[in-house]
Amino acid sequence: MKFVDEFRAPELITKAGEEIRRLADPNRHYRIMEVCGGHTHAIYRFGLKDLLPSNVELIHGPGCPVCVLPMGRIDDGLSLAAQPNFIFAAFGDMMRVPGTHGSPLEYKARGMDVRIVYSPADALKLARSNPGKHVMFFAIGFETTAPSTALTLVRAKAEGLHNFSVFCNHVTIIPAIRAILDSPDMRLDGFVGPGHVSTVIGCRPYDWIAKDEGKPVVVSGFEPLDILQSIVMLLRQLRKGEAKVENQYKRVVPWEGNRAALRAMAEVFELRPYFEWRGLGFISQSALKIRASYAEWDSEQRFSVPGVRVTDPKAAQCGEVLKGVLKPAQCKLFGRECTPEQPVGALMVSSEGSCAAYYNYEHRKPVTIASAAAI
Amino acid sequence: MCLAIPGKIVEMDSQNAYLAVVDVVGVRRKVDLGLLQDDPPVPGDWVLIHVGFAMSKISEADAVDQMQTLRMLGEAEAAMQEVRGYGLENQEQSEPDQRWKQ
Numbered sequence: 001m002k003f004v005d006e007f008r009a010p011e012l013i014t015k016a017g018e019e020i021r022r023l024a025d026p027n028r029h030y031r032i033m034e035v036c037g038g039h040t041h042a043i044y045r046f047g048l049k050d051l052l053p054s055n056v057e058l059i060h061g062p063g064c065p066v067c068v069l070p071m072g073r074i075d076d077g078l079s080l081a082a083q084p085n086f087i088f089a090a091f092g093d094m095m096r097v098p099g100t101h102g103s104p105l106e107y108k109a110r111g112m113d114v115r116i117v118y119s120p121a122d123a124l125k126l127a128r129s130n131p132g133k134h135v136m137f138f139a140i141g142f143e144t145t146a147p148s149t150a151l152t153l154v155r156a157k158a159e160g161l162h163n164f165s166v167f168c169n170h171v172t173i174i175p176a177i178r179a180i181l182d183s184p185d186m187r188l189d190g191f192v193g194p195g196h197v198s199t200v201i202g203c204r205p206y207d208w209i210a211k212d213e214g215k216p217v218v219v220s221g222f223e224p225l226d227i228l229q230s231i232v233m234l235l236r237q238l239r240k241g242e243a244k245v246e247n248q249y250k251r252v253v254p255w256e257g258n259r260a261a262l263r264a265m266a267e268v269f270e271l272r273p274y275f276e277w278r279g280l281g282f283i284s285q286s287a288l289k290i291r292a293s294y295a296e297w298d299s300e301q302r303f304s305v306p307g308v309r310v311t312d313p314k315a316a317q318c319g320e321v322l323k324g325v326l327k328p329a330q331c332k333l334f335g336r337e338c339t340p341e342q343p344v345g346a347l348m349v350s351s352e353g354s355c356a357a358y359y360n361y362e363h364r365k366p367v368t369i370a371s372a373a374a375i
Numbered sequence: 376m377c378l379a380i381p382g383k384i385v386e387m388d389s390q391n392a393y394l395a396v397v398d399v400v401g402v403r404r405k406v407d408l409g410l411l412q413d414d415p416p417v418p419g420d421w422v423l424i425h426v427g428f429a430m431s432k433i434s435e436a437d438a439v440d441q442m443q444t445l446r447m448l449g450e451a452e453a454a455m456q457e458v459r460g461y462g463l464e465n466q467e468q469s470e471p472d473q474r475w476k477q
Contacts, residue, residue: 041448042448045448045449046447091426117460118457118458118460118461120426121407121427122461122462144430145425145426147430148407148410148427151410199379199423199431221444222444223447251434252437258411258430258431260411261410264409
């Protein structure tokens, strides 16, 4: 199929690289943030950095749900799960994320009933098949995942299933971008906007970044060529002195988003006054909590939560890396105490975390599309 | 966890109106269509699936392209593992098409 072949064609990749070189003003240094962890993964996997001129720098954003979750929330979730007849259910990504006294997987090894699920609907199914136990789904994710959790709660309520609850850690991307733009040590020229979050929220929520902050945003797909094209589109705007929101990922992202998904979220969730993000601190109205009308299915309203706050291990510099102030390899623990096999910080756990991506693809330097195209 | 997996709607579930059986390169699982209720897909349509819920309708060409993207990202196996993990209800299961193997 031609369409697919095009994406794989190295000559198009090379062409996009050339166009980026042509558009980038050699007297200017560009700092472009890719918001989504999926993009970070793709950028490292394909060695896209090698195709960019040295004055076009990619800064890795906060869009990795596992990475921005503070350790205290994991501790809180695990402490609830220590109750008798309790099942702790979470996505596989969460299983190796360290809490103060170990990861969910280590708790499982010590005898806690910890289950990996691939869908919140499957956590609900666990509750149906284990009527004598309480099933808590430890929910993480941005707007991509939050509608599915919401709809699962709608289903639980409709069924009157009372041995199920959600420990909600859903966060929203816009306040995180605002916090980054407000951060004094951060200077950015534009954003590669998240792909799958935008299938839900659409492109309008980014308008203020263009209008008020004067920074272009291009919502992007995940192929190497998608990302390079998005950088071309950003540089074209910057060259013309424009700042607008564009959609490079039209084949998947509708401009208006998914209204049914937004309705499901509005039915179940409301904004928390504030929420702690690893590396970014407390950000107001940046996370979702479950509405009082769903209190019975909210682990935090139903059980007493310790509300643990844990500072990250001192030597680990996850916060600086997360904000793009430090590169992964500049952290003192990188590749020594902290590796994907033995992660100290969450950025090393998820494949979308910049440390794991850097470790797997940059540190070990495999053959990349960029280097293959150059042959 | 931000995987978006392309699948084809095979049939609607007879008991739950919001569920449908989808086929993802030979593996069949039930997914929830509730997030597409404004423009409900019908058998034969292609959708992108995220954590067991259909998130958007796409064209067949885009579905093929998306599977290719997953393969290029080294995530096709993780995607198939996720799909196989949905439901645990022992739907009929054939071996995934070898074309998608990495």
